[in-house]
Amino acid sequence: MNARQGQTANRRARRRGAREGSAAIEFAMVALPFCFMMFAVLEIGLVFVIDSVLENAVIETGRLVRTGRAQAQGLDATTFKTSL
Numbered sequence: 001m002n003a004r005q006g007q008t009a010n011r012r013a014r015r016r017g018a019r020e021g022s023a024a025i026e027f028a029m030v031a032l033p034f035c036f037m038m039f040a041v042l043e044i045g046l047v048f049v050i051d052s053v054l055e056n057a058v059i060e061t062g063r064l065v066r067t068g069r070a071q072a073q074g075l076d077a078t079t080f081k082t083s084l
Contacts, residue, residue, distance in 0.1 A: 064070040
């Protein structure tokens with residue numbers, strides 16, 4: 001084995017053995033998509049909660065109007081809007 005082949009073999013061995021930063025690089029590749037997915041799930045959950053609360057408020061105020069309790073309580077337009 002001549003000196004040139006020995007140097008090539010040493011370089012290959014060094015490349016195979018150098019794995020110190022691989023975990024950090026793998027984490028960097030996975031962390032950003034993971035954070036995007038987590039924020040997307042939270043955002044969708046928040047949208048569903050807001051939709052549910054708004055739908056319930058509309059149902060309750062509609063019930064007040066249909067049963068006549070809104071007129072009996074003397075609700076005008078501004079107080080009706082604030083009760084929504």
